Amino acid sequence: MTGGTTGGAGMTGGTTGGAGMTDGTTGGAGMTGGTTGGASGGGTGWHVPEEDLRAYARGGLTAPALWSADTHLAACAHCRGVLADVGDPVALDAGWERLDAELDAPRPGFLEALLLRCGMADHTARLLAATPALRRSWVGAVAAVLLLTVAVTAGHTAGGSPTLFLALAPLLPLAGVALSYGPALDPTYEMAVVAPVHGFRLLMIRTVAVLAVGIGFNGLATLALPGYGLRALGWLLPALALTATGLALAARLGPVLGPSLVGVGWIALLVTAEAARTGAEDPLAPFTAAGQGVSALVAVLAAGLLVLLRDRFDSGRANTA
Amino acid sequence: MTCTVSASGLSLHYGGTRALDDVSLRLSAGVTGLLGPNGAGKTTLLRVLATAVPADRGSFTVLGHDPGTSHGRREVRRRLGYLPQTPGFHPDFTAFEFVDYVAILKELTDRAARHREVRRVLDEVGLTEVRGKHIRMLSGGMRQRVALAAALVGDPAFLVLDEPTVGLDPEQRMRFRELIAHAGEGRTVLLSTHQTEDVAMLCHRVVVLAGGTVRFDGTPAELTARAAGRVWSSTERDPGAKAGWRTGLGTFRNVGDPPAGADLLEPTLEDGYLLTLDGTDAEVAA
Structure with a gap:
């Protein structure tokens, strides 16, 4: 989602957007601009666009789109399947490792966050x-x-x-x-x-x-x-x-x-x-x-x-x- | 066997107290036990070898690096894991955050690589499930394992453990011994302890320290052999014994120079240790 064009901006508040999208409440329409999820998601559920999944597999996806993809992939078997098809297995493993590490990382306290x-x-x-x-x-x-x-x-x-x-x-x-x-x-x-x-x-x-x-x-x-x-x-x-x-x-x-x-x-x-x-x-x-x-x-x-x-x-x- | 640590003539005084007096030793791969009564200088020796405090006299190297210079000290510290006698924790940190903090102190600044290492060491000590818990919520045994995980960050070649099993219940102690045995595979571990059981179960070599000096340096079997023919049983405590105590059988176990016709017993590592100390030390240790 280079430059957040896939809806990083549309996912207001950003970082937790992916999870919200899995239940289809926002849908593709909310993802303003170009590479919306509707095209690849089907139905009312949003999915990470294939183009983004390719970038994700290459390690080329940047925040905040990266956060959305990470969050969504953790909950969506469909997108994980697509990712497995489009991705290089080695890069994919690295992606999973990164995702795992992110989920594992502690949340910083008030001072640290500041x-x-x-x-x-x-x-x-x-x-x-x-x-x-x-x-x-x-x-x-x-x-x-x-x-x-x-x-x-x-x-x-x-x-x-x-x-x-x-x-x-x-x-x-x-x-x-x-x-x-x-x-x-x-x-x-x-x-x-x-x-x-x-x-x-x-x-x-x-x-x-x-x-x-x-x-x-x-x-x-x-x-x-x-x-x-x-x-x-x-x-x-x-x-x-x-x-x-x-x-x-x-x-x-x-x-x-x-x-x-x-x-x-x-x-x-x-x-x-x-x-x-x-x-x-x-x-x-x-x-x-x-x-x-x-x-x-x-x-x-x-x-x-x-x-x-x-x-x-x-x-x-x-x-x- | 390749020597990891080589120390020569280490001496250190605190005020008027002689904490270390001309200590020389060489350590190689495997677990070496450091035995001694309270005040023997064990912690001081460990702190010197861990570069926490400089010796007044003498020198040592770790893998060829001399901590007497600024550059050498940093190289030693890069190869060192240290579990102090009373490891302190920031109460607000979780186990993960604390080990992460120590990893930063060990120069792991890349976040992804550092977190990978933190997860690896927490897994190694069996704390993966509680990594998100605040340290103040963990039991004493778990806290010791957090401290051990912190010491293991960066896969150090030289691991210094200062009485890590003190205060642990028997089950926790056994668990910790397993961890130390595992940690000792392929690296040099110096383990300070009061417990001769720790040495008997873990160490390929034992050093006895008393009054700041090395009293024995050899294998546990050699230390045990020192008591061969010098342990006997009696119905009353033998006043000629260096140390004696009542056993569960109601008889006394004595170590020292046995009287003629004494009922000799099979010696243990503890007997050899007590005999290695002089009379005053033996009283303390007994």
Whole structure:
């Protein structure tokens, strides 16, 4: 059904059309254009056109027509007979094997389906679906914390500063990334670490995904604080700096101690900045222009260090540190 | 016989604890049993050979590849199947999805070929019928078989199994032994176990590890032969025995140096194993 001319379009909703057609409720008339099923089906029942069956046997049929043919062939002995006549037995066996595999393949969960819909390769989507920090419980907890923080911060506007939000927001991506790997948090860590997929690559795939979700949440929270303008975006560079530093330290100190030290260091820095603040309305040092510059520099340096230490994530040393 | 794994002088310390001390061994095709009491270093040795953790000292190769280098490590991992002592599962995954996930970690990125391989290994461990079930719904024995299926993905030449029969009931254990025996055909399997029965039924060779060192390396028959003339029966526990326990007959079975005129018994693999350990280890194992 090249380009879906056989009714891929007519089979509205597409993928399950084949099954519906077997009972003849749609029929050939619904298959707009050319190679309709009526010609080969006879009666009121629709059948896969012979031309499509030839393409199917050659392996040349494309989706969505391919899905319709797969589904219909599973239920229609007549079309299977026609296919056996027109097809090369070897190609036919391959077709059955493919059909069998498709029927056997698991249905992806919500997150995985979303990633596939965004165009991600299925193997990468499965790797991300197994990331602990992308699980509903964690994402829900992050959203709840942010909502609470935004509510508290919004209640103290009137010319104030969104300090609580800015202090907390960088810690969430750091915690998410720290929770996305390691023997204590990833139940399949032991199997993953001895797999040929490079440990650093796996870590980066998960980090980018968790960072994207964390920054996305923080971004939405920022939009909920329009009264602070660009000041409410002061969390972004510290978030990148803390995450990169946490990972770099994790390579030497392990996945729990490294990020934990960074988190404690961030809080200590804020407490010190609060003590050193001169005016009540002034932003804390990390959220000034100079502070943001330092965050950017730290992020770059830590990312460089992380790349230098990447082999430790593959050799098991990051685990034993 | 071609040597698949060759290890020399492996040592590893955790803090002040000596987990492995100068361990050398060579493994070839077939099932090799790794026996030892708790804390003997069995899991540590398996984790080192599986490249999960590097040794402090010493080296080893798998099919000629040295995991000490980044390239060699990847080549070893491509030839490795590993079933950890407590395999973790993502609770939301089905058996198929979990094995599929491990297959992706093993670089099988082509979807059709990968799914074919997943179905093959699930069939091999007899889980085809429950492949769509969530792992949390499966029994302990079935979960172990899921983990074994994951280890078998990619038809590895070297299979490392860490106490796979622990926690299984006798029927499940027998089923699992059949699977291990089948998996051992044509590949090298290192099986860590507490159960001398596992070794007696499955292994062509046995290594006894205690205190992080190799105490014995030979055939099960040779290990059994160590106890020839050193197992005897008595009505009371013999204080001179290295280990002794009451049998179902009400008499005591003792292993060690028998007194003159002792009622000697036919030795078993377990007797040979206990005698291979020193006094302290034997107390633990007994």
